[in-house]
Every structure is written in structure tokens, then in C-alpha cells.
Amino acid sequence: MTIQFSEYNIQRLFGHEAAEDEDPARLREYYFKSSTYDQVVAGGLPLRILVGHKGIGKSALFQIAMAEDIEAHRLTLSVKPDDILGIAGDTSDFMNVLRAWKVGLTELLASKALTGLGVADEGWRDRLKSYGGRLVDFLRHTLESPVSYVDLTATKTAISKRFLATSEITIYIDDLDRGWQSRKQDIERISALLNAVRDIANDNRSLRFRVALRSDVYFLVRTSDESTDKTEGSVIWQSWTNHEIFALLIKRINTFLGGNRPINDTLRDQSQGALAAYLQPVFEPRFLGMGNWSNIPTHRMMLSLIRKRPRDLVKLCTLAGRDAKVLGDHMIGTKNFNRVLENYSQGRIQDTINEFKSELPDIERLLFGMRPSKREQTTRQGYFYTTTALLSKIGNIREQGAFSFSGRRDDADSKELANFLYKINFITARKDVGEFTERKYFEESRYLQSRFADFGYDWEIHPAYRWALQPNDILNIFLQIKPSSE
Numbered sequence: 001m002t003i004q005f006s007e008y009n010i011q012r013l014f015g016h017e018a019a020e021d022e023d024p025a026r027l028r029e030y031y032f033k034s035s036t037y038d039q040v041v042a043g044g045l046p047l048r049i050l051v052g053h054k055g056i057g058k059s060a061l062f063q064i065a066m067a068e069d070i071e072a073h074r075l076t077l078s079v080k081p082d083d084i085l086g087i088a089g090d091t092s093d094f095m096n097v098l099r100a101w102k103v104g105l106t107e108l109l110a111s112k113a114l115t116g117l118g119v120a121d122e123g124w125r126d127r128l129k130s131y132g133g134r135l136v137d138f139l140r141h142t143l144e145s146p147v148s149y150v151d152l153t154a155t156k157t158a159i160s161k162r163f164l165a166t167s168e169i170t171i172y173i174d175d176l177d178r179g180w181q182s183r184k185q186d187i188e189r190i191s192a193l194l195n196a197v198r199d200i201a202n203d204n205r206s207l208r209f210r211v212a213l214r215s216d217v218y219f220l221v222r223t224s225d226e227s228t229d230k231t232e233g234s235v236i237w238q239s240w241t242n243h244e245i246f247a248l249l250i251k252r253i254n255t256f257l258g259g260n261r262p263i264n265d266t267l268r269d270q271s272q273g274a275l276a277a278y279l280q281p282v283f284e285p286r287f288l289g290m291g292n293w294s295n296i297p298t299h300r301m302m303l304s305l306i307r308k309r310p311r312d313l314v315k316l317c318t319l320a321g322r323d324a325k326v327l328g329d330h331m332i333g334t335k336n337f338n339r340v341l342e343n344y345s346q347g348r349i350q351d352t353i354n355e356f357k358s359e360l361p362d363i364e365r366l367l368f369g370m371r372p373s374k375r376e377q378t379t380r381q382g383y384f385y386t387t388t389a390l391l392s393k394i395g396n397i398r399e400q401g402a403f404s405f406s407g408r409r410d411d412a413d414s415k416e417l418a419n420f421l422y423k424i425n426f427i428t429a430r431k432d433v434g435e436f437t438e439r440k441y442f443e444e445s446r447y448l449q450s451r452f453a454d455f456g457y458d459w460e461i462h463p464a465y466r467w468a469l470q471p472n473d474i475l476n477i478f479l480q481i482k483p484s485s486e
Contacts, residue, residue: 001257001281005325005332013256013282014249014317015310019060020175024067030255031064032248033264039236040210041065046201049194049211049231051218052238053425054177054355055311058212061238062172065210069170073158077112079173084108088192091185101196106135109171113139117160118151136167136204167206173197177214182358182406190217191225198231216359219423224407242303242484243272245310249299249317250278272299284333291479301337304484305463307348307425308441312464316344345467352465356424362403366417367426369397370461371469382470383461383480390418390427390459418459426465429457437482 003009015030016022040048040061050058069076087104088097110128113135114121121142131138143160163169176193180186190213197209213221218235222228240248247267255261267275276285276299287293287301306312319340320332329336353364360366370393372382385393394414402411405420412420421427422442429440440457461469466477 002330003282005321005329007322009256010318010321010325013253013321014314015252017055017311017314017318019057019063022060022063024063027060027063028067029261030248030252031060032244032251032267033064034238034240034244036236036238037061037065041068043208045234046205046207047198047209047211047231047234049213049218049235050238051213051215051235053215053307053309054351055309056238056240057310058238059174060310062174062210062212066170066172073155073162075113075116075159075163075169077109077116077169077171079105079108079112079171081175081178083112084193088189091188091192094188094192097188097192098195098199101192102133102199105193105196106133106200109135109169110138113169114142116156117143117163118149118153118156119143120148120150133200133203135200136169136206139169140164140167168208169204169206170208170210173209173211176212177217180214180217180358182216182220184407187220187224187407191221191228194221194231195227214355216356216424220359220407240308240310242306242308244268245306245308245313246272246275246299246303248310249313250275253282254278273297275299281331284331286334287337288334289478290476292482293478296483298333300483304481305341305344307462307464312348315347316340319344342467342471345465345469348464349468352424352426356420358406360403360405360412360420362401365401366394366397366403366421367465368469369400370421370426383466384430385427385459387459391415394418394421422459425462427459428462430460431457432482437484439484 003013012026015027019027034057036050040050042048050061052058066076066078084104087108088100090100091097107125107128110124114124119142124142127142128135128138140163143164176190194211197211201207201209222232247264247270250267251262276297279285279299283298285298286295287298288295289301293301302313302316305316316337317332320336323336323339324330324332327336349367353367357363376382391414394417398411398414398417403417404411405416418427422429425441431438431440437460439460439462463477463481466481470477
């Protein structure tokens, strides 16, 4: 089969970078459930807070979970930022903010539930107040009483029957980081929301809240509000292994080509070498790079350049696919990747600046300050650091001007900035294992540490950023990087 790399085919092949913009049917067809999925959708648990970096798949997970809930005729509600825009705007008093969230969110959920069930009830707000926040009781009594329906379909009838039998409602709250600026009032508003959700769930034991938060948002909320220790046990970190991301790509390609939909366990249990057979006829099998990258499997090259985020792989493959279209190629190969690496790298560094600028306003100066010096380029020691060398490098950048995190008046020291670079995946811990490199990302159990710690690894600027930091030496960068181990 010959692939035509049109924009339509590229998106169908590799997926849309934003799950909310993807065709829902296609998303369900190719979605790969990571080990995180079952933890988030686990039944019987009132609160799950899904935390992860931007582009790691939080919204996609919610889209799939909601679709499966609706298919099972569960009463499912989705809350977006514009739904809660007018709630708890004044953050001057935390208890008032908390109360505003509980009242406003309960009203919003009641309205969405009645609309979703097709119920017309003009006086519902007055009656809801008499239930003192017991949303489930209000909805049950409403449905058990004679009510008018504006849209009673077979599906809504089935949802109503299941709700009356189980009293269960699942609420998905996503995209709360939209417009996030790390201001004190932003932090307090999200903190109060999490407290309100917990209180509402305690008052309505059959409610199931699923909340998605970007990792930097959660970090600031968690470290500024001691009451969030009560929700820490509900936090699930969205994470992927490189093998899972590769399996995700294989599932997308296989379904695009009309193959049977492989189940997760089948893909997860196969070796990467076996999975690589599915890449044909989309990719050339070998990457003809330089040094340690000469004639390695193409999938190993791709997995070495992503930050364990599915969106990175989508971006890299999409750019290479577009280049193949320009050159008239019918398979994506070495020359296509080489021609787009600088563009890919610039995109990742800009994504990082956009994502974390609210936490460290001068982040761009810090990241580009990590460029290799002329001496480091000559000795090929740029990008790699012992702990001492890393702190020295950051110290030299600080001499050009102090850095300060949002909400703090004091200057950040070198260890705090090193910790920040590790937290945002700009640097990774590294250890050479033969001809390959083991890369270690910021562990979830260490995320809340405010100080940089040395646990026996050296440090390296992630390969995804290197072509943006050193665009005049694109191919030679391969001589300085070892591919990740499988």
C-alpha cells in the first residue's frame, strides 16, 4: 500500500495533538489505554485528580472515559472553564470562596443533569436550595415526581433508569489551567475548588468526580495550601513508558491501514522489535544517522527524541509526514526527520516556555542560557553535567541577572533552578548502559520536593531541545547523544 501524506491522512495516521479536537470515533478507534487509565476510572471512588504535563494525554483519557460512561448509560457530566467562569471570582476570603464554589458548582451540576435527562423544570433552583447541597437526593426526587420532558429519547430514558437504580453520577472537570497565570488568586481559586469538590462528594456519596490538572498548577496549589494533603491520596499521575507510547503509535497506524484493532495487552506484551513490523509501509525501517545513531531502528530514534509525552510523537511524525509530502516521498525516512528536527526542537522549547512562564517569568533566559559555550562545543561537553557542573552552569547564568518564582520576593538559588529544570523535563537524570543511555525523569514521589537532590546520576539536557539551542550544528548533535535503551 502506498501512503499519500495529505494533511487528512497525516492526522488520521498520527492523531490530532489535542484530543478535544479529534474526531471522537477515530479517537476511540485508536486510543491506547495506559496503566493510568484503570486507576482514574476505578468505580466506587469519589475523587480522582489526574495530574500531568501538558500534552501527556489527560484530555484524551477523559474523552474516552466519558464515552464509555455514556455508552453504559451512566449519568455523565462534563465541566469546562467557561461553565465556571462566574463562580468564586472574589478570592479575598477563603471560606467565602469555598462556599461560593459549593453553591455554584452544585447549581451547575443540577442544571447540566436536568438538561442531560431532558427535564424541563423552571422552578428547580428554588427547590434545590431546600436540599442543602444534597444534589443526588434532589435529582432523585425530581425524577420520581411528575415532571415535564423536553427531549425524552431512548438513551435518556435508559440513563434515567440507571440513575434511579444506582444514584451514581460521574463528573469530569477538565482544562482548569486555561488562562492560568500562577497568581495568588488563581492558586486560591483552584485550591478552594478542590476542597469544594471533596465536600460535595462527602455530602453525595454516589458522586464520582474526575478532575484534570496540569502538573505545574497542582505543584503550586499543593505547596501553598496545607489542606490539600486531604486530597493527596486521590491524585493519579498521568505517565507513559516509551513502550506504551510506541504501542500507541502502532495502534494508530494499524487501524488507519484497516487492520484489526489490537488490544492493549497484545501490544504491551510484544517486544519493540516485533512491534516495529507494523510501521511499514509508513516509515523506513532504519534511521541512517551519525555516530551512535547510524543504522538504528527508526522507532528507537523517535522514542529517544520525545519526552514521554504522546503529543511529542504526534508532532515529530506530523512534521516528518509533511516533509515527505513536500518531497513527494511515499515513506517517511532519515532525510525527512533530519529536515524537521530544528522545527520540532523549537516547538518543544516554545511549548515549555508557554507552559511554565507563569511559574518562572524569566524562564526563556534560563533555558537559552543553557546553550553550550564555545569551549563546551569544542570539547563536546555541552548538554552533559555532573551535579557540581550543572550548579556551576546555572550559577553563571544567574550572574547575568537573578531569577524569581511567581509569588516569591526572594531570588531563586541554583539548586532551586536545577530542581525546576528537572521538574519540567528540560534536564533528565542519565546513566550510560553500554552503548545506550538510561534516562530518568522526575519521579512522581519526588515532585513535591522543593530542593534539588543528587541521587547518583549525572544530568543531561533532553535531546528534544538540542536543535533549538544549537541550530548551526544540527547533524553533529547526533554525535553527542546516545539513543535511549529500549
